[in-house]
Amino acid sequence: MSTVINFQTDPSKYRHWRVEYDGQVANLFMDVDENAGLFDGYQLKLNSYDLGVDIELSDIVQRMRFEHPEVKVVVMQSGNDKVFCAGANIRMLGGATHTHKVNFCKFTNETRNTYEAAEADSSQKYICAVRGACAGGGYELALACNYIMLTNDSNSSVALPEVPLLAVLPGTGGLTRVTDKRKVRRDRADIFCSIEEGVKGQRAKDWRLVDEVVANSKFDEAVQERAREFADASSKASGLTGIELTPLNRTFGKDGSVSYTAVEVEIDRASSRATITISGPDGDAPADMEAMQVMGADAYMLRVARELDDAIMHLRLNETELALLVFRTQGDAALVQAHEALLLDNQDHWLANEVLKFWKRVLKRVDMTSRTLIALVEHGSCFSGVFAELLWAADRSYMMEDEFEGDNRPMAAVTLSASNFGPMPMGNDLTRLETRFLGEPDAVAKAKACIGEALEAEAADELGLVTMILDDIDWEDEIRVFFEERASFSPDALTGMEANLRFAGPETMETRIFGRLTAWQNWIFQRPNAVGEKGALQRYGSGVRGEYNMERV
Amino acid sequence: MTDLLNVSYDTQIPNNVGLSSDKKVLKALERWHPGYINWWNDLIPKNFQDSLIYLRTAVSVDPKGWTKFDYVKMPEYRWGVLLAPQVEDRRIPCGENAGELAWQEVPGEYRSLLRRLIVIQGDTEPGSVEQQRFLGLTSPSLYDMRNLFQVNVEEGRHLWAMVYLLFKYFGRDGREEADDLLRRSSGSEEAPRMLGAFNEETPDWLSFFMFTYFTDRDGKMQLEALAQSGFDPLSRTCRFMLTEEAHHMFVGETGVGRTIQATVDAMNKAGITDPYDIDKIRSLGVIDLPTIQKKLNLHYTLSLDLFGNEVSTNAANAFNSGIKGRYMEMRIKDDHKLNNDKYPVRTVKDGAIVSEEVPALTAINMRLRDDYVRDAAGGVGRWNKLIAKSGVDFQLKIPHEGFHRQIGVFSSVAVDPDGNILSSEDWLEKSKDWLPTKADGDFIQSLMKPCFEVGKYASWIAPPKVGIDNKPGDFEYVKLHMA
Ligand SMILES: [Fe+2]
Ligand SMILES: [Fe+2]
Secondary structure (H helix, E strand, O other): OOOOOOOOOHHHHHOEEEEEEEOOOEEEOOOOOOOOOOOOOOHHHHEEEOOHHHHHHHHHHHHHOOOOOOOOOOEEEEEOEEEEEEEEEEEHHHHHHHHHHHHHHHHHHHHHHHHOOOHHHHHEEEEEEEEEEEEHHHHHHHHHEEEEEEEEOOOOOOOOOHHHHOOOOOOOHHHHHHHHHHOOOOHHHHHHHHOOOOEEHHHHHHOOOOOOHHHHHHHHHHHHHHHHHHHHHHOOOOOOOOOOOOOOOOEEEEOOOOEEEOEEEEOOOOOEEEEEEOOOOOOOOOOOOOHHHHHHHHHHHHHHHHHHHHHHHHHHHHHOOOEEEEEEEEEEHHHHHOOOOOHHHHHOOOOHHHHHHHHHHHHHHHHOOOOOEEEEOOOOOOHHHHHHHHHHHEEEEEEEEOOOOOOOOOEEEEOOOOOHHOEEEEEEEEHHOOOOOOOOOHHHHHHHHHOEEEHHHHHHOOOOOOEEEEOOOOOHHHHHHHHHHHHHHHHHHHHHHHHHOOOOOOOOOOHHHHHHHHHHHHHHHHHHHHOOOOOOHHOOOOOOOOOOOOOOO | OOOOOOEEOOOOOEEEHHHHHHHHHHHHHHHHHHHHHHHHHHOOOOOOOEEEEEHHHHEEEOOOOOOOEEEHHHHHOOOOOOOOOOOOOEEOOOOOOOOOOEEEOOHHHHHHHHHHHHHHHHHHHHHHHOOOOHHHHHHOHHHHHHHHHHHHHHHHHHHHHHHHHHHHHHHHHHHHHHHHHHOOOOOOOOOOOHHHHHHOOOOOHHHHHHHHHHHHHHHHHHHHHHHOOHHHHHHHHHHHHHHHHHHHHHHHHHHHHHHHHHHHHHHHHHOOOOOOHHHHOOOOOOOOOOHHHHHHHHHHHHHHHHOOOOOHHHHHHHHHHOOOOOOHHOOOOOOOOOOOOOOEEEEEEOEEEEEEEEEHHHHHHHHHHHHHHHHHHHHHHHHHHHHHHHHOOOOOOOOOOOOOOOOOOOOOEEEOOOOOEEEEHHHHHHHHHHHHHHHHHHHHHHHOOOOOOOOOOOOOOOOOOHHHOOOOOOOEEEEEEOO
C-alpha cells in the first residue's frame, strides 16, 4: 500500500456518499461504489468501507459545519436498498499492513467522534435510519449518531459480529458505546456481541441498541418526521449562511516537504524527523465576524487549522517512518492574540464557534498522533493562546532562554489566553493544563492569573509551562542529543509509553474508545488467531474457519 | 417405541418424530398452530376453503406407498412433521468434519449459520402460497385447481417441517423466527419475504406453471444441498420434502407443456404456420409461443437470482462446516473438502464475460447454479419436442445466465438473452422483445377465465394425458363449495 493518501476531497469527487440538502435537514446517503476502493485487491461490496469512504464522510461532516450551518439535523441512511452498511471491508483489512489498520481505525474513530459531538458543539444532530443489515462498522456508524431508528421489517438488524466472525473486536468504539453511551446491560451486551446475526425489531429497542423501532411501511415517513421535529426543537439560529471550504493551497516537494500558506512541513529522513512550522498572521485580524465571514476559508485562524489538520493526517498515513514531529512557530504573537481574540469574544457567532471547535478537534488529533511530539519555543515564535496548547500536547517542550548570538528575533515568550482554560479540552475532558498539573491544581490558577502576559523563559519555567529552558550554550546540543536518543528507541515501546503518559486523569468514553483500541484491538490485530496464516481474518471468505491457539493470555 | 415409518395421528399434528412424547416441542407447535391456521384462512378465498379437494396426504415416509388420496377440505389437511427414515451410521459428507458421525443435535458453533439456512428455506415455503393465493379464482379446470391446492398445502407442510426444526433445536430464537415466518408476507411493504423472487407477483396461470417449473426447481436444488447436511434432522427433513417437490415440478412442466400443446393445436387447426403471427394466434384464445418464451425468460432469470452471489463466503462456510453439501455430494468423486480445488466462475472483466478459476470452496453457489441449469434444460427440451411434433417451426431457448440479473456479477451489466453485453439504453429498448410487457400480461389476463365444469378445460390449455391418482381427466377433482 504505497499510494499517497490524499485527505482533501470535495463533493464533486465523492464516489461513495451523497447529500441532499433540504433546508434544516440534510439527508446523507451512503452508497459505496464497490469498484472505487482506495487500493487494489478488494471490492467494497454491501456498502462496506475503506479509508477512502471514510475520508469522504469526514469531508462531509466538516463541510456540514462550515458550509451548511443552516442544517440542524442530518439523517444518515443507506442508498442501497438491501443493506445499510456491512462495516469495514474485511478483505481490505486482511490485506492491509498493521500500520495501515491502526491508522485507519484511528481516523475512522476521529470521524465518528466528530459527528457524534456535532450536536453538542454545533447543534447539528445526527439521526441514523437503519434499513437492511447494519453490522460491525455499520452499526458503529449508527452508534456514533445521536439517535438511531430501525425499521421493523423482520429482517433488518443491528449487529457486532466481529468476535464470532472475525476473531477481532469492533474497531470504532462499538463495544464502548454499547455499554457507555447506550448503557446496554452488560450480559445483554455480551449476548449481542457474540451473535453474528445481531438483534432486530422490538428487542433492539428493549435492549437499548436503538432508540426507536418503526413499522416498515411508515419508516421513511417517521424518519423525516423525527428529523423535522428535532430541527424545530433545536435552539440553533435558523437561516445561517455558510462559507465555502475552498481547496487548500498545498504543494509537495521532492524531498517530501509540504508547503501550505501558513504551515510548512520539512522532512529530515536521516534523522527520522518532521518539523512543522506555523507562521503567524500576515495581517491584522478581521474587524468583526462579518468581515471574517467574508474572508471565509482565507481567514487566518481557520486556514491554519485546516492546514495543520491536513499536515498531521498526511504525516500519520503517508510518512510512517518518521519518529519525531517537531512543532515550531514564527510570527507576531500580538497578531495571533488579536486573531484569536475575535473568536473568543464572539463565541455566540456560528463561525467563531465552528473555528474554535475545529481547533479543539485538530488539537485532539495531535494528542492522538503516535509519534514523539516536541515543541520548540524559539526566539521570534508566537506560541500564544491556542498555539500554546501545542506545548502541552507535546511530550516535551524546549524554550530558548536569553539572547542567542547573532539572533535578533524577538525574545521567545509564551502568552496564555482564555483558550488555555476551557474551550480546548482533551479527550479526558480536562484542559491540557489541568491534565499537566493533575498533582498541583494550584499551578493552573497561577497560570490563569498570567493571561495576556508575554512569559519569557524564566517565567514560563517557573509556571511549569515548558519542559526545559536552554540558553545559547546548551540549546543545540541538548536538543540534538534528545532527538538522537529518541529516534533510537523502539517505536512500539514509545507509542505505548507516550499514550500512557499523555492521557492522565479521568476516563471518558472517548479515552476508553481510543485506549481500548490501542490496548486490545491492536494486540488482537497482531495475534495469529486473527492475522496468522490460519487466523480468522486471513481466512475470512475462504469458507475455512480460523484455527485458534486456545491458550488464554 | 415410536413408529418412524408410519405417521402417527395421536396428536393434533401428524408426525413420525414421536411428538406425543416430546411435550416441549409439541406444546410449542400447538401454540404456533392457531397462527398458522389464521394465516391459511386469511389467505385462500373462503369458497375454496369449504370445497372438497382430492388431495394426497402423507401417511408414511416409506418411499413405496407414502400417500393416500381422498377428498379433504384444505383447512383440515393433516399438515404434519415428517422426516425420512434415519440412516444408520450416517456420516458428515463434506467439509472439514467430513467422515465424522452426522450430528443429531445442533453443534454450538454452527447454530446461527444453521438457523439462518433453515429460516431462509422456511421463508420461501409460505411465500409461494401467498403469491398464488388468487389463482384458484381463474383456474382453467378442476384438475388444475386440484394441482394448485396440492402444491399449496404441501408448501404449507414444508413450512411446518422447517418450523419443527426451529422449535426442536433452536430454543427461544427458533420460536421467534417461527413467528416471523408468519409475520413476513410476499410483496408486503411492512415485512417482505426474504428473497426477491418470492415477492414477485404470480399474476396468471402461465406464471404459476413457470414458477413451479423454474422456481420450485431452485427449491429442489437447495433441498438437495440441504439433504446432504451433516445435521441429520435437517437432512432427513429435506429428503422427505424432495419427494413432494418432485410433484410441484411435474405440475410446472406439464402445465407449460399443455399450454404449448393448446397453442400449436390451435395454430394447426387454423392453418397458421408462422409462430410470430401473434395477433392471429392470440385471436384463437391461446398464448403465442414468443410470449411463452418471454415468460420463460422472466421466471428463469428470477430463479437464477435465488442462488445468490457466484462467489460467496456464506456458502463456503456452510459447505466447509458440513451444514450444506453440493448436489449429489455422495456421487461426486473428490475429497469432499475442496481445500485446494478450483472451480470456473463466469465474471465480467473490462466489459467482457470471461471465465475465471476461483477457489472451489467459495464457488459453491455457482456450482449449484450450474447443476440447476443442466437440470432445468430437460423439460425445455421436452417442450421443444412437443412443438417439433406439431410441425411448427419454433424453439424455446434458455437465455444466457447473464440476462436480466439482479444478483451476482451480472447485476451490474446489461446482457441480452444470447449473452452479449449492451448499453443499458439499448437493453431497455429491446427488453420488450425479451420480457413480458404490460400488454402481454393484459392479454394473458384476458384468457384467465375460470373453467369449473367437470372434465372441461380453458381454451389456452390442453387436457392432461393422464389424470392424478390414475383418475381420468374428467374426474371431479374438486367438489366446489359455491356458497
Ligand atoms: Fe416447498
Ligand atoms: Fe415446491
